[in-house]
Structure formats: structure tokens, C-alpha cells
Amino acid sequence: MKGVLRGAPRVVRVAAAQMGPIQRSDDRESAVRRLTALLHQAADQGAQLVVFPELALTTFFPRWFVDDISSTDHYYERTMPSPATQPLFDAAKQRSIGFSLGFAELTSDGHRFNSQVLVERDGRVVATYRKVHIPGHASNEPNRAFQHAERYYFEPSDEGFGVWNAFGGRIGMMICNDRRWPETYREMGLQGVELILCGYNTPLNYLPDPSQDRHAGFHNSLVMQAGAYQNGTFVVGVAKGGIEESVDSLAESQIIAPSGEILAKTVSAGDEVIVADCDLEWCKNYQNTLFDLDYYRRPEVYRRHTSQRGAHTRADGSPL
Numbered sequence: 001m002k003g004v005l006r007g008a009p010r011v012v013r014v015a016a017a018q019m020g021p022i023q024r025s026d027d028r029e030s031a032v033r034r035l036t037a038l039l040h041q042a043a044d045q046g047a048q049l050v051v052f053p054e055l056a057l058t059t060f061f062p063r064w065f066v067d068d069i070s071s072t073d074h075y076y077e078r079t080m081p082s083p084a085t086q087p088l089f090d091a092a093k094q095r096s097i098g099f100s101l102g103f104a105e106l107t108s109d110g111h112r113f114n115s116q117v118l119v120e121r122d123g124r125v126v127a128t129y130r131k132v133h134i135p136g137h138a139s140n141e142p143n144r145a146f147q148h149a150e151r152y153y154f155e156p157s158d159e160g161f162g163v164w165n166a167f168g169g170r171i172g173m174m175i176c177n178d179r180r181w182p183e184t185y186r187e188m189g190l191q192g193v194e195l196i197l198c199g200y201n202t203p204l205n206y207l208p209d210p211s212q213d214r215h216a217g218f219h220n221s222l223v224m225q226a227g228a229y230q231n232g233t234f235v236v237g238v239a240k241g242g243i244e245e246s247v248d249s250l251a252e253s254q255i256i257a258p259s260g261e262i263l264a265k266t267v268s269a270g271d272e273v274i275v276a277d278c279d280l281e282w283c284k285n286y287q288n289t290l291f292d293l294d295y296y297r298r299p300e301v302y303r304r305h306t307s308q309r310g311a312h313t314r315a316d317g318s319p320l
């Protein structure tokens with residue numbers, strides 16, 4: 001085991017910029033104005049990086065099903081920055097603050113992804129992450145109170161989970177449902193991630209099993225705190241919360257330390273900025289001790305992780 005071996009502090013002041021709802025009638029320009037106001041609040045508090053939610057430019061359109069998907073093209077960005085988001089990029093560069101931003105991406109060859117861009121303090125695009133775990137359903141389910149047709153509107157990315165050198169550390173990204181899967185964090189943990197950025201839209205009514213509704217906040221913290229601790233990384237989870245087109249969504253944006261502790265958490269379900277000083281050297285306390293992956297992991301006995309998708313049992317129900 002390596003041991004703690006902390007170097008000089010590498011503090012990144014990180015802001016989580018939660019958004020309240022974006023209604024269907026709200027145009028992109030008004031969303032960008034709100035994002036820019038949040039960015040200035042974060043910069044005023046000395047943040048070097050501000051994290052925005054998933055699909056932060058429009059209402060959460062997968063809650064409606066349409067037969068002709070091309071009639072929803074206006075919800076997608078064809079470039080990033082796009083003309084409507086350029087003012088946000090300009091403000092960020094002028095204030096020397098980086099950001100991550102969730103958006104719907106329509107590629108020039110017709111692919112649709114749920115994406116998140118990471119931008120450095122000098123305005124340079126570091127990376128674009130495309131959501132891997134796509135929840136919900138792919139066809140119309142008219143008996144639902146509202147749809148969650150993400151599997152119709154977005155294809156799952158095969159690019160996996162990257163980790164990039166930026167902000168003086170190792171930065172990873174994930175989007176909403178990705179945060180519930182331990183594989184997400186471990187894929188980044190195996191690349192030495194130190195700070196994971198995640199936007200989310202989580203309806204408070206989980207229609208396939210309403211017994212889970214009262215646990216929405218607990219499950220949100222549970223998975224991100226566990227993922228942070230088990231990989232010795234900071235995790236920033238940022239909501240678009242509140243009541244959007246009659247659907248109430250979880251807020252509870254939070255910044256989590258490698259210890260699994262919550263350093264800052266929002267108190268409202270509206271537009272709100274929280275900040276925390278994240279010393280990336282703290283990751284070493286976990287990555288070089290209990291979770292020294294190279295020293296303690298046993299990949300040779302984990303082969304089902306990549307060779308098998310669902311749970312397999314014998315006909316009598318006993319494990320294989």
C-alpha cells in the first residue's frame with residue numbers, strides 16, 4: 001500500500017449551480033441568462049469551476065412522447081458553443097471561471113446524445129461526455145402520468161467514462177442516472193479521478209415503483225457519497241429541481257468529499273449556488289490507503305463485470 005503521501009494543497013473552489021424549473025414556454029435565451037447570472041454568483045464567491053445541471057438549456061422534454069422525433073430537433077444543440085450559449089462562454093472566459101453544462105446534442109450525422117461539456121477557465125473545451133446509462137423507456141407509455149422517454153430521445157454512448165487533466169487535477173463526468181451505477185465511479189477511479197461532475201433531473205415520482213419516492217433524496221446522497229468514498233474522489237451533483245410542467249423534481253444539489261462527507265448542499269429547489277474548497281490532495285488519503293486500487297483490487301475474480309450484463313441464476317434459483 002502506498003500510504004497517504006499528500007503533496008502541497010491543490011485547492012479548487014467548486015460551485016454547484018442548481019437550477020429551478022425551465023418551463024416549456026421558456027426560451028433558450030432566458031435559460032442562458034439564468035445560467036450566466038449563476039455563473040457570476042459563483043465567480044463573485046471565488047469559484048474556479050461551476051457545475052450546471054443535466055439538459056440545462058430547455059425543459060426536460062423526454063417527459064413527452066412524439067411520433068416524429070425530428071419535431072423535437074429544436075431541443076438539441078448542433079454545436080457547442082451554440083449561438084444561444086455563446087454569451088455564457090463569453091462571460092465565463094471574461095471572469096476566468098470554468099464550467100460544465102448539460103445539453104441535448106444532435107450530431108452532424110444524426111445521432112442524439114444526452115451530453116455534458118467541460119470548459120476550462122480560458123474558454124477551451126476540454127471534453128464532451130455523452131451519457132452511458134439511459135433510463136426510462138423507448139416507446140410511448142400512455143398510461144403513465146408523464147413519460148420518461150430518454151431511451152427514445154437519446155442513444156447510449158459507447159465512449160465510456162473519460163477522465164481529463166484540467167483545473168490542476170483529474171476531472172471526470174457523469175450524467176444523472178450514471179450516478180446510481182458503481183461501475184461509473186470505478187471506471188473513473190481506475191483513471192485516477194479526483195473530481196466527478198454530475199448534472200441531474202430526477203422526478204420525485206418514480207412511476208414504475210412509487211414505494212421508492214420517499215427515498216429519492218436518500219438514494220441520491222447514498223450513491224454519490226458511496227461512489228466518492230469508494231474511489232477517494234470529490235463528487236459534485238447538481239439538480240434541475242422544482243416543479244417543471246407539473247412534474248416535481250429532486251433538488252438537494254451537493255458537493256461531496258473523498259471521505260464521503262457532504263461539504264455543501266442546497267436548501268431550496270430553485271436557482272441557487274453553493275461552493276466548497278476541494279483540496280484534490282485529500283483524495284490521496286483514500287486512493288493511497290484503503291482504496292489503493294492497485295494494491296487491493298482482484299480483477300481476476302471480477303470477470304462477470306465485463307462479460308455479463310444481467311444477473312444469471314440456475315433454474316432452481318441458486319446462483320451460478
Ligand code: CDV
Pocket residue numbers: 054135136148175176177178180200201202203206
Ligand atoms: N434524468 C435521469 O437520468 N433520471 C433518472 C430517473 C428516471 C430515475 C435518475 O436516475 O435520476
